[in-house]
Amino acid sequence: MRVKTLSTEFKTFALLVPFFVVVAAVYAYFTDPMEWVGIVGLSLTACLCAFIAGFIWLTxxxxxxxxxDNELGEISDAATDNYGFFSPHSWWPLWLGLSSAVVFLGVAIGWWLVMIAAPFMALATVGWTFEYFRGEKAV
Structure with missing residues (x-):
């Protein structure tokens, strides 16, 4: 029976957990007076990395x-069609990016700008999501 290797993503997030725990401990030791916001933030970051590592391990x-994940693998091993379909000429990401930029700019300038740009952002999101849907459940 062949033992399954751990994925690179799991290894990355699993190594970040002790790193953030150590950084939180060092931060708690060197702050005077003890600043709780940084300690809690770093501890929650360690917990979040543990949750993500656990999810990746389970899936x-x-x-x-x-x-x-094969250390002896070649580039040609990944030359398959199971990575999904990516649209070669879609304009929806451009409109979504522009409208999102205006929404985030509106948070800094004024909420009136958010109200103007939010419908465009919603339209671009729906347009990009259903770009290839035509007819009843078409792909």
């Missing part, structure tokens, strides 16, 4: 070995 057990 990676259900997936076959991926070519990018």
């Amino acid at each position: 990676s057990r259900k997936v076959d070995d991926r070519p990018e």
Whole structure:
């Protein structure tokens, strides 16, 4: 029976957990007087990394070995069609990015600008999501 290797994403987030725990402890030791916001923020960051690592570990057990997790793998091993479909000429990301920029700018300038740009952002999100949907449940 072949032992399944751990994914690179799991290793990354699992290594971040002790790092943030140590940084939180060092931060707590060196702050005078003790500043709780930084300690709590760093501790919650360690918890979030642990949650993400756990989720990736649980879901990676259900997936076959991926070519990018094989240390002896070649680039040609990942040359398959199971990475999804990506639109080659979509304009929706441009409109979503522009409207999102105006919404975030509106938070700094005035809420009236948010009210103007939010419908455009919603329209661009829906347009990009349903770009290839035509007819009844078409893809």
